Amino acid sequence: MSRSEFDLIARYFSELGFRREDVALGVGDDSALVDPPPGQRLAICTDTLVSGIHFPEDAPAESVGHKALAVNLSDLAAMGAEPAWATLSLTLPEPDEDWIAPFARGLGDLARYHRMSVVGGDLSRGPLSITVQAIGLVPPGRALRRSRASVGDAVLVSGTLGDAALGLRLWRRRAVSVASDASWLMERLHRPTARVSLGMALRDVATACIDVSDGLAADLDHLLAASGVGAVVDVDRLPLSDAGLRFGGGRSHWRTALTGGDDYELCFTVPRQRLHAVDAVASRVGVQLTRIGTVQPGKGLQLVRSDRTPVRLTDTGYRHFRN
């Protein structure tokens, strides 16, 4: 790759996202310089997407850019943090401008939407993968952690579950569908919505929170372990989309809803006495919030049907090393 080709590519990263006033120096020097607002904590996270592992190799570049940032925004959302700055490390086999341009657009559009500046970029040659690191802001003492759920708290989840897993099935079948349901499910896979406003609105409502990246069962299990409690979840109350019900085999879709990854909804706990605030939050941020269970003593996740019959999952998903 010649210098001029490199410069051509690099300019796509020179001004990505929103131009925040607290950015003293953006992309182009050895480091960026930013002025953190006084009295705020920094929430710092990082997530890598590897081609063929975290997204299909033939995923549209624009949605890969969107998703690379969205999965990090989802981590900030789960802390109740407000997005501020991000850095991007892109490793790609060839300097392909036809791929980079839509990739940068997908990432940049989402950054702008959340008023986030992309302040650093690194471009390497190698197998396609993207690492984003995101920094958000949250007032001290108001961040949502995984570890503060208490016995008796209600367990809630945002949006609907299992859509992205179905979207992946449809994508792999190369379902070029005119059905808007199928397109919607594939959109849920490729262009997840990070629940940023919801996370911030839950700061004084939820006791614990996690984002659903690896499947509700696995992620809720992390939250319960961190809090030293158990929970019972009614699988018949899991929020399923109409498209999910249609393509996922009707009500038996709950298994996918529990184990399918990539939904990027928030799962959180709320004390009974604060449950009244949940409806107000839901209508304020425009996201459906569903109560699916209750925190109980002990450990681990207990699953029941609505008639209280216990059910078991053989596959609860696992974090990071996915196929």
Place this chain on the structure above:
Amino acid sequence: MSRSEFDLIARYFSELGFRREDVALGVGDDSALVDPPPGQRLAICTDTLVSGIHFPEDAPAESVGHKALAVNLSDLAAMGAEPAWATLSLTLPEPDEDWIAPFARGLGDLARYHRMSVVGGDLSRGPLSITVQAIGLVPPGRALRRSRASVGDAVLVSGTLGDAALGLRLWRRRAVSVASDASWLMERLHRPTARVSLGMALRDVATACIDVSDGLAADLDHLLAASGVGAVVDVDRLPLSDAGLRFGGGRSHWRTALTGGDDYELCFTVPRQRLHAVDAVASRVGVQLTRIGTVQPGKGLQLVRSDRTPVRLTDTGYRHFRN
């Protein structure tokens, strides 16, 4: 990879580096939480190392861990920033504990040396690569940028140049040498020293600064372009190590010193009236500083021998896409 194998691996990342008091929440939640000290700017950078591109595939794991952090510390050093927090994204083909343990030790030891906390970790399956993002602190207005060199400033460089490029040649030849010179050169390749103390000491001395990651000619060229000036450099003044002279063909080693990457020295400019401060900085931080040229009007880098004969380079190296 089973859950228990994953947990085994993940614990290597749970407490890496120094335990800073400003870290409110480290690895293990959706984001880390840190309290930035008031009145400091954040310097933010990120760099990826891809196996086979940025380090030999058979490089020792411990030195890969060291280098993954060192290249980022070098970017902070070039800004005059003090290292504070880092995140680590590791992508690796297999959960190999025999590789992870020394990798984590190499990275963690260097972080501890610089009193830096590794607050976030992400582990993915895929071709081996490591992305570190580092955050440092620098008082407003005192960061070193690339863009402030002025005509008449002296051009200086720290340490010696071309050692890592020779180290790579020796490594590729599988030179299992008892010669301590050869070992030292390979050490310069695998375990570069980021000039963190030097960068901080140059805050009120240098007008512009860059780290030498891609070769002095290429990196100084970036600094000159950002400052809108040119420079003349006397290639006979380039600082060469004894080991470099011995293995690099004597004085003709200057070509390697100009174009070889991975030295991670600092190249910086100092106004004539502040040159007296340079010796004090050199002895305070214990690093050799060599004046190699002068900033002049125009643009680009002009190379001369000590008798003022002009010389040319055919290969000035290029950033990022290396072989």
